[in-house]
Amino acid sequence: MQNSFQIENPNPSFLETSRRDFWWIEPFFTAIGLLAFVIYSTWAAFQNEHYQWESYLSPFYAPLLEYDWWPFSPAFLILWAPAGFRLTCYYYRKAYYRSLFLTPSACAVGGRPQNYRGERFLLLFQNLHRYFLYIALVFCVILSYDAYISFTFKDGLGIGVGTVIMTLNAVFLTAFTFGCNSLRHLVGGNVDCYSCVNFGHQRYQAWKFVNIFNMNHMMWAWISLFWVGFTDLYIRLVSMGIITDYRIL
Amino acid sequence: MSETLFKIFRGERAKGELCGYSVEVTEGMVVLDAINQIQARHANDLAVRWNCKAGKCGSCSAEVNGKPRLMCMTRMDELPLDKPVIIEPMRRFPHIKDLVTDVSLNYEINQQIRPLKPKPREADGTYRMQQKDIERIQEFHKCIECFLCQNVCHVTRDQQVQEFAGPRFFIRIASLAMHPLDTLNRLKELKDVFGIGYCNITKCCTEVCPEDIAITDNAIIPLKERVAGAFYDPLALLWRSLTSVSK
Amino acid sequence: MESYEIKEHDVLVIGAGGAGLRAAIEASAQGVSVGLVCKSLLGKAHTVMAEGGMAASLGNTDPRDNWEVHFRDTIRGGKNLNNWRMVEIFCREAAERVAELEEWGALFDRTKEGLIAQRNFGGHRYPRLAHVGDRTGLELIRTLQNHGIHQGIDIYMECCIVELLKEEGRVCGAFGFWRESGQFVVFRAKSVVLATGGLGKIFRVTSNSWEGTGDGHALAYRAGAELTDMEFVQFHPTGMVWPPSVQGILVTEGVRGEGGVLKNSEGRRFMFDYIPDTFAAETSDTEEEASRWLSGDPEARRPPELLTRDVVARAIRSERLAGRGSPHGGAFLDIAGQRNAELIKRKLPSMYHQFKKLGNLDITTTPMEVGPTCHYMMGGVRVEPETTMSTVEGLFAAGEVAGGLHGANRLGGNSLTDLLVFGTRAGFHAAKYSREQSDTIEPSKQLLKKLEKLALEPFDPERTENPYGLMADLQETMELHTGIIRESDEMEKGIELLQALKIRGERLHVEGNRQYNPAWHYALDLRNMLCVAETITLAALKREESRGGHTREDFPESSDSLQKVNTFIREVNGRMIHEHREREPMPEYLKKLMNLPLKEG
Incomplete structure (x- = not known):
């Protein structure tokens, strides 16, 4: 039991730890989840077909921007916005820094050796999260509108499985967006004294409201991520004729 | 009642080894009890810091089976006792002896934070503050300065960044910046001196906090947003320069 | 040197x-x-x-x-x-x-x-x-x-x-x-x-x-x-009693301040049985009145759980001796039945945390077990x-x-x-x-040399006494002989035991070197502890009455003559001198305050 070691230099080597729980499980599955989504969404965006069926529209292609001057899939005119929103999101930063960049992969586990600079130079764009939020709020409206449209069928109003899926997609994305830390700052987090400013009470209430979603920001991040991919997949499979949309009403 | 093996880092100035000691485990026992038992029975001179033994003073920070924790709040029955329990000092700080490290760096950082500069009292000699205006910072005042967050944060632990205050002091700055009475603007030093931009939100500070303070979500991220608003938001910058010109 | x-x-x-x-x-x-x-x-x-x-x-x-x-x-x-x-x-x-x-x-x-x-x-x-x-x-x-x-x-x-x-x-x-x-x-x-x-x-x-x-x-x-x-x-009436490793850790009086009640093993709020005459006028005598007080009725008198600490500590001890204690020798302190979980967590967060973490117990649903602690x-x-x-x-x-x-x-x-x-x-x-003062007086070389020698004595390899053992024995002696309830023979025995401990204290031995050596720190602390233990026991032995934190089994009542005096202890030529001296009487303007008619309602 005499394993001597130096701890003068606190700089632990890569992945070095005395932890003996399964600390690698979380980054491992996070990495799989993130990579799976990136691969699927990129593939789906490149397809440039099967994104519509009746009144259903894949969220990867919403709003549908088909222009003559754009030779590629219209998805690429859209996807930079939600991608940027999620890339600069404070929760996703934890997820990818831990699971993909291993800086660090888990607490008290040695991080990847690198010239670590934090938010400097290019990474200063992380501070623009609030602009992606503004766009994301517009997307919440657009996707809600698409969900509303999905209640209309050739034979009039109705509800299909796809309608439910699209509606939930709008709900989940909105719940994710409403928990955004930038939103939390803008609606009230930047106030030091609610009882001293104009509309202080309303801002306090708004801040409290955002807190509800913010507390489970990670959960909404994953649910909305999975569901947006699933919504695309469902519409794709229906449109390809592999499965049939079941009409509930 | 059962016996279990502890392996404790012993040595001075970072040179040392893990030494094994047998401990008699009783109901409800915490790791610090085991350490005290070892001191009394086997190793009188085993150096360890502790005071209140009730999770209120934040002295007995160490790494238990590799996880930064307070020894007084780590119950033995939450550890796997079939394998030896490994106790090491906090690795981030210069080692002194056994489980004691030199945490004076933290006191130096605190010294650099400008103290509260309150606005004047009301006419009746009191300060009026509403509960809703202080509840956010009351959470930060729960901090017991155990320095586990300072120990675990990879920015200092792995990356050795010097110009970075660390989670404990972002909490402290947040408690001043969001204080309804404070009159100072602390954002510039937060960016330039205390290096808040080095935090990449991996949340280990929150994970190890024995007081369950949401360090990242409630202090660091809101501060980052304030810094973003003051220095990186192009529209806000434009607006401010326009309004200052018109004046 | x-x-x-x-x-x-x-x-x-x-x-x-x-x-x-x-x-x-x-x-x-x-x-x-x-x-x-x-x-x-x-x-x-x-x-x-x-x-x-x-x-x-x-x-x-x-x-x-x-x-x-x-x-x-x-x-x-x-x-x-x-x-x-x-x-x-x-x-x-x-x-x-x-x-x-x-x-x-x-x-x-x-x-x-x-x-x-x-x-x-x-x-x-x-x-x-x-x-x-x-x-x-x-x-x-x-x-x-x-x-x-x-x-x-x-x-x-x-x-x-x-x-x-x-x-x-x-x-x-x-x-x-x-x-x-x-x-x-x-x-x-x-x-x-x-x-x-x-x-x-x-x-x-x-x-x-x-x-x-x-x-x-x-x-x-x-x-x-x-x-x-x-x-x-x-002795604070409410310390944790279980598990053993947390015995003595404080449970704030705030629990009772926020409405917590004390019950014995029969479920009775026993504090109603222990209201001293001095406080009878301002203490509720029914549970109904106590609960009105809790809901903010200014007419209602305070519940008996909020009597002074000495009274509550003795009451818990008496209940235990009468066989109505909790399983681990304390009483039940219940806030769960008085306040909702949300308020408990907001007003008593660290108590909630402390019991959850150390006692495996949720105070918003289950009563705590508490007992007196120094x-x-x-x-x-x-x-x-x-x-x-x-x-x-x-x-x-x-x-x-x-x-x-x-x-x-x-x-x-x-x-x-x-x-x-x-x-x-x-x-x-x-x-x-x-x-x-015009200048600082310089301490003499001899004095410093003497102190240096004294501080380093425990490193003498001839010595054998373990400081941890001596400390445990001292604590046990004080607990048994000069604890919450005191008695003449017990204390005299205690003084004898303390003398023996002092002799052992002169043979304290520590291993290792001077760098951050807790055994050495304890050895030097023990010198102080033994000294104060003796002053406490001596003072307690000489006060032949019960009053406040000092309870004598052989003198259960307060004495009017001893009320006038305070205890003083000092060292004269190496001997501990004890004295009772009369206090200056309270001036009229303060005396009046003692009988201040309180505005009610």
Whole structure:
């Protein structure tokens, strides 16, 4: 039991730890989840077909921007916005820094050796999260509108499985967006004294409201991520004729 | 009642080894009890810091089976006792002896934070503050300065960044910046001196906090947003320069 | 002889809890050079453990409150044994001292009007305790710490004082060592403020941390200062009793202040059976009235759970002896049946956390098991009320180490305010005294050499006694012979045992080197602990009555003649001299306050 070691230099080597729980499980599955989504969404965006069926529209292609001057899939005119929103999101930063960049992969586990600079130079764009939020709020409206449209069928109003899926997609994305830390700052987090400013009470209430979603920001991040991919997949499979949309009403 | 093996880092100035000691485990026992038992029975001179033994003073920070924790709040029955329990000092700080490290760096950082500069009292000699205006910072005042967050944060632990205050002091700055009475603007030093931009939100500070303070979500991220608003938001910058010109 | 590091200051403050920090801040504000010595790291002192709040008659929550009612409550709580002048100063200055903390960043819970909210506590007529949930002590020390570090005070962390230096009848500094290196250091100062806190560690079941070893009491005693009221040790009625490793950890009185009730194993609220006559007029005698009080009815009288600590501690003990105790020898403290879970978590967060984590118990659904635990030392260094100077020139004392303010029993919440009020006075007057001295007296070489030898004796390889073993034996002896209930034969036996322990104390042996060696620190602490244990036992033996924190099985009643006297102990030619002396009678204007008609409704 005499394993001597130096701890003068606190700089632990890569992945070095005395932890003996399964600390690698979380980054491992996070990495799989993130990579799976990136691969699927990129593939789906490149397809440039099967994104519509009746009144259903894949969220990867919403709003549908088909222009003559754009030779590629219209998805690429859209996807930079939600991608940027999620890339600069404070929760996703934890997820990818831990699971993909291993800086660090888990607490008290040695991080990847690198010239670590934090938010400097290019990474200063992380501070623009609030602009992606503004766009994301517009997307919440657009996707809600698409969900509303999905209640209309050739034979009039109705509800299909796809309608439910699209509606939930709008709900989940909105719940994710409403928990955004930038939103939390803008609606009230930047106030030091609610009882001293104009509309202080309303801002306090708004801040409290955002807190509800913010507390489970990670959960909404994953649910909305999975569901947006699933919504695309469902519409794709229906449109390809592999499965049939079941009409509930 | 059962016996279990502890392996404790012993040595001075970072040179040392893990030494094994047998401990008699009783109901409800915490790791610090085991350490005290070892001191009394086997190793009188085993150096360890502790005071209140009730999770209120934040002295007995160490790494238990590799996880930064307070020894007084780590119950033995939450550890796997079939394998030896490994106790090491906090690795981030210069080692002194056994489980004691030199945490004076933290006191130096605190010294650099400008103290509260309150606005004047009301006419009746009191300060009026509403509960809703202080509840956010009351959470930060729960901090017991155990320095586990300072120990675990990879920015200092792995990356050795010097110009970075660390989670404990972002909490402290947040408690001043969001204080309804404070009159100072602390954002510039937060960016330039205390290096808040080095935090990449991996949340280990929150994970190890024995007081369950949401360090990242409630202090660091809101501060980052304030810094973003003051220095990186192009529209806000434009607006401010326009309004200052018109004046 | 080694060469010593020498630090020179006008004022040296020993102890960096609330009183020490406050004294250092005040002395520094007077423009003198201040050194602050703490045994642990800064901000870890026992003050952080204070939970419930600090008493000050701000009158925010109940406007009927004022310093006069606070005076009356404190004297009644102290069973008329208090130094009335200290109490008067204390009650008059409390509000200002508390308010000042806000300027330094403290955040107390608020009333609807945005003022400092106050909570009910045992023995206080009106809600009086400014508080922050149940971690008021942490707020206090952190506020003082973060203010203090910018006041130009030199702070010496992890430094133990072995002895005060005294020449020509005046204190001229202190001799100590750095825990980290084990090297000696000499502090030279024109005045010294003792703010070393308590001595709970001489008992086995205690809420005190390892630091509470009575250092200041012993340092002052050996320097020739007079100690007072050493028999009055407060046993807090509600400490944790299970599991064994947490036995003694405090359960704040705030639990009862927020409505918690005490029940025995038969489910009876037994405190209704233990209401003393003095408090009968203002205590509810039915559960119905008590619950009306809880819901805020100003006509209702206070529930009996909020009687003073000595009464409640004895009641719990009596229930246990009558076979109605809880499974692990305590009583049940139930807040779950009185308040909803959300409020409990908001008002008592650290209690919730503490039981959840250490006791595997959810206090929002299940009653806690509690029993008495040694908590506070009412007695201490006898000080001049105005200046806090002891009977030794240049030696001041404030906080728990000073005696007189609390009489025979301290009211909860009075100690945090004590730290502030008398800490401030100690700092101010020590600075004033220092300025009046022309120069610092240099300690003699022989004295330093003697102290060095004394401190290093435990490293003598000939010795054999284990400090940990001796400490455990001392704690057991005090618990059994001078504990919560005392009896003449037991105490005489205790004194004999203490003599034997003292002899063992001279043979203490420590292994290893001087660097951060806890065994060595304990060995030196034990010297102080043995000293204060003896003063307590002697004082307790001589007070042949029961009063406040001092309960005699052989003298269960209070005696009118002993009410007039206080205990004084000092060292004369190496012998411990005990004396009862009469207190100066209370002046008329204060006497009137004792029978103040209280405005009801």
